[in-house]
Amino acid sequence: MWDPNRGIERLAEGTVEHAGVVLVSVALLSVVFAGGLGLVDQEAGTDQFTEEVPAMDAMERIDEEFAGDVGDSDTSAQLLVEADNVVARPTLLRLLETQRRLEDDGTLRIGETTSHADRIAAELDPDAETPTDRRRAIQEATDSELATAIEAADDDRFAEAVSTDYNPTTQRASTALVTVEYDVPESVSTSRLQTLQADSAAAIEGVQGNEIGENAYLFGEGILQTEITALLTDTAIVVFPAALGLILLFLLIAYRDPIDLLVGLSALLLTLVWTFGFMGYAGIPFSDAIVSVFPLLLAVGIDFGIHAINRYREARLGEASVDEAMARSMGQLGTAFLIVTVTTVCSFAANLTSPLGALQEFGIVAAVGMTFTFVLFVVYLPAAKVTVDRLRERLPVPAFGTTPIISEGSQLARGLAGGVSISRRAPVVFLVVVLLATGVAGAYGSGVDTEFSEEAFFPSETWIDRYDRLPEPFAPSQYTFIETIDILEDEFDQPTGGGxxxxxxxxxxxxxxxxxxxxxxxxxxxxxxxxxxxxxxxxxxxxxxxxxxxxxxxxxxxxxxxxxxxxxxxxxxxxxxxxxxxxxxxxxxxxxxxxxxxxxxxxxxxxxxxxxxxxxxxxxxxxxxxxxxxxxxxGDRVVQQEVIDATLDSAVRGLVVAFVLTTVVLVGSYRLLEGRAVYGLLNLVPVLVTVGLLLASMRLLGIPLTPINAPILSISIGLGVDYTVHFVHRFVDEYETQETLAALSATVAGAGGALTGSMITTVAGIGVLGIALIPLIQEFGILIALGIGYAYLSSLLVTPSVIVVWERFGDRLSVPRRG
Structure with missing residues (x-):
């Protein structure tokens, strides 16, 4: 009968023995995946979440079957113009000159523009059909004739084109709205629309008196998508260097060896290249929903890397050779990595049950990326590490940090042993308190809000002002959509989402x-x-x-x-x-x-x-x-609500599916690999604590469920399993030769340092997302950092008491000693 443990040991031995072949194979595969990088498209905004919504299907059919569109057409835009009085002659002339410039420029593909100035000019001269004719009519009218025309033009369409502060007695208003209709098919590409509307904005600013972003604001789907994409870019320019700097700092502290640091970083880089390349070949765009995949992969990769190097160094303390130490380390760790990978893939893949296509794509990319992470850190990293260390033994390379992060009996080991101390003194009371607190936290967190709107992607003006203080190249782009939306809602009495x-x-x-x-x-x-x-x-x-x-x-x-x-x-x-x-x-x-x-x-x-x-x-x-x-x-409101409903459904369904799959995998894996299914159940208690605390934190911090963070509940199961499996698996190894409490102390000393280093590095690196420009990404970064922190604390504090209580009141943990 095939022994899975022996299979993992053979994989470790084969990797060490054929390290050169492994490195060449990984290099060739990396070249292949790199070819997909250029095929990755970018997608931003709310459209990525509405494709499978029934109400959106109805909206698209309306766009195809009727002359007008529901809400704002993707192929139209709104120009807002502010002035002391937009009904005064100079502003009316400026509006009509702007309309003439737009309509006469054939490259802009504008079919028609309409404004309140058109209505006034039509009253002065019913035969004035072009902006030029209408401009002439207003220019040549006497003050009395103009006032009379303004009064006669004051109907529903006139009211919709001027701000709500319009006073018919004094004939004054502060803002005008010009509708710009583009003569392009509804299927026009987003990039083409972005170009047309960017060129339109330039034409508008070319009219004397107009200043885009100051007193004139063009708002349309193309402009919106351009600025949302710029938000992603500006966020990346600030967040990625900060995250990289923090990750490098803490990895350097964890590894204490620049060469080992480079080996670990190369594995992380290859994980990203392989995953991005897969996206390109699979035709999956890089979107707001996918952004969160890469911090997650970095979190798991950092964890795997620190554990691998730390366990290898432990083996080297016994004066084992390079090859022997790595084969033994990965033979032991490979089982834990495999369990973590399978359970985490299940938690990611649970998002395939979501009715939202963007979340399904998240599940696919995250699951595939996690698989790549396993392959690279179980095969490539050991091969690269032994190759480097073989060279170091033959070359005069200075020695750096070669010891594990902590050792048994050290001050740090004693500091991390709080959970073991509790399990020694009052495990039952502690576990009862923890489970009651988890139940209360989960019940409280079940009231978390759910949100979905275009505005959820937009930062506050205060946050943008903070970014504005940054020097180049970190200073952000100019954004007009926030102020435009405020003007539309405040000055035109347009209810959010329309009718x-x-x-x-x-x-x-x-x-x-x-x-x-x-x-x-x-x-x-x-x-x-x-x-x-x-x-x-x-x-x-x-x-x-x-x-x-x-x-x-x-x-x-x-x-x-x-x-x-x-x-x-x-x-x-x-x-x-x-x-x-x-x-x-x-x-x-x-x-x-x-x-x-x-x-x-x-x-x-x-x-x-x-x-x-x-x-x-x-x-x-x-x-x-x-x-x-x-x-x-x-309508926009109905689509928004259906996405909210689908988001909540996705979160709950993903959580249930992830928990069920994780339970099955853990029980089955430990039954197959260690001979005791109960070990899988012991892993679940700290995981449930992590989920309950994270859910309660969302409500306490006012972070709603959104399509971006909907996977967080299923992901939290994967994060919790990552830390708990390392603890339990190390305990099983130590328990073969020691009593329960002694094995727990040895586990904290052996795995605690790697868990701590991994936690600090990933929390610091991913927590940087909290300074992102896009609020949804900020919130996701905060939630992932909290989830990792809770998973770490639960594994060290709760798991020991779970083990002791089970041994005391359940089946004995003892297993046949492996010779």
Whole structure:
């Protein structure tokens, strides 16, 4: 029968014996993976999390089937212009000159621009169709004529284009909104849109009086994606050097040997190269969700490296040869590394159960990267280390640190033995207290908030100001989107996320179709804005019909003839009504709400400005469900809420799956490798403590669950297992020749130093993410640092009492001694 322990020992022996072949093979594989680095794309923002959301699918179908889009179109932009008075003649002229520059530049692919200046000019000269004609009309008008035109232009569309501080008496407003529509397909690439909108911003600043970022702000999907990508870049420029510096410092302290440090760093570097290369070949983009993979791999790699070198040095103290010491060390550590790898891969792969594609990609990349980490630190690092040390024995290389981090009986070993002391004096009481505290922490943490919005990716202006103080090349880019969003919300009374849309996914040619659409507005829920008639404030094909009736007596008579019930809604031969609308001046307006083939329709519903998203979405889905039409609620708010729901589902599902898989793997691994399944169960108690404390910390610190940190709960299981497995596995080795408490003391002395060095290095290096520009990455860095800290403390403080209590009240731990 195959003995897995013997298999691991043979792997260690073969690695040492054929170190040169291993190094050449790793070098060749690295060249192959390096070829994938250039294939890695970048993806930022919220789009990466919305692809599988049903409401997003409905939004995309609306974009394809109707003339207008739900919310802000990806192919449109908003230009905000501030001035002392945007309704004064000089600003109106500046706006129209800006519009002329944009529309006349064919390279910008702009189809149309609209502003309140257009409405005013149209009142002065109804035949003025171009920005140039409208500019002339305003320029030549007398003050009295201009004032009269402004008063006449003051309608709903005018109000939407000027800030809410507009005073019709004094005819003053501080901010204007210009809509810019690009003449490009909806499928236009993000990079192309970024280029067009960046060039548009340059054209806007070319008009005298406009200063981008000062009194003029262009806001669109292209600008947004450009600035979010810049956030990632600016974060990397500051965080990566700081993290690298701290990691190097603490690794140098842990290794105390620059040559060993280079060997360990080379293994970490190859882990990143292999993982990035895999992403390129697999077509997985580097996104906000993937950013967190690499700190995790560094954390595990640092841990593996310190343990490997530390155990090797222990073996060398007995005057074993280089080859013998490494083969013996990796034969012992290989089992622990394998268990850690398999359980951590399970905790990462648990994210494949998420309904969000970005989290599934996170699970894939993290699991593959963890596998690469195992291969490189179990095969490459030992081969590189023995090759180096063989050369050192033949060459006059100075000796540096060659002893383990701590030794039994040292002051540091005594300092780390607190958990052993507790297990000697009051293990039962301590364990009961810990389990009760964990239960309370978990219950408290179950109330953690869940959040998802575009704004969650944006830093505060205060945080950007701090970055601004940094010298080049660390100073950040110029960001306008934060101030733009504030202006839109504060000065244009635009509720966050806008209203909601009901997408009617069925033909609307039946005689009662418009009646059914009309009923959607009856008895509106509390979060919906209401008209004076007590109905929901809606925009639909019925709205277009009403406007055409008011403007065209012949159309009004036609509708009346097709209204058998006298409700004002056509309910007979409605195709004739549609045909009449197609022939009217409102044909383009009708195309916003009725598909050309009459196979679908849409209804836009306004909501109360202070209504919370959860209530709005619940009410929208209720309205969609109660109608006999085949309807789907959609819009930015609905997509946001569905992602929040999917995030919570991902976190809970990932936690459950990771725990179940980890339990199975631990029990099975210890049964197969050590002959006792109970060792796997002993590992789980400290892991549960880590999860409970981390969840409680999230709520206490006000860190919500987001699509970026949703994997943290399943990851915390992997982090906890990493530290606990090293402790338990070392204990099993020591327990072969010593009694329980003595074996625990030896374990702390042997593994405690490596665990401490690994913890300090990774907490310091990954904790630097807490200064990142992007709040979501800040929070993830804090959570990972906390998770590693809790896993370390749990392994050293809780595990000894778990072992002692099990020995005292459960099955005896003794196993047949391996000769």
């Amino acid at each position: 909601v849309t009901i997408y009617i996914d069925q033909p609307v040619r039946r005689d009662d179709s418009l009646e059914r659409i009309d009923r959607l507005g009856r008895n509106p829920p509390d979060s919906f804005a209401e008209t004076s008639a007590g109905r929901a404030d809606t925009e639909s094909i019925l709205t277009v019909i009403e406007r055409q009736r008011a403007a065209d007596p012949a159309f009004d008579r036609l509708v009346a003839q097709h209204d058998r019930l006298g409700t004002g809604v056509p309910d007979r031969d409605i195709e004739e009504i549609y045909a009449a609308l197609d022939d009217s001046q409102r044909a383009s307006e009708a195309d916003r709400y009725l598909a050309e083939n009459r196979e679908s329709a849409r209804v836009e519903i306004a909501v109360e400005p202070d209504a919370d998203t959860a209530s709005v979405v619940e009410d929208a889905q209720y309205v969609a469900d109660r109608t006999p039409l085949s309807a789907v609620a959609t």
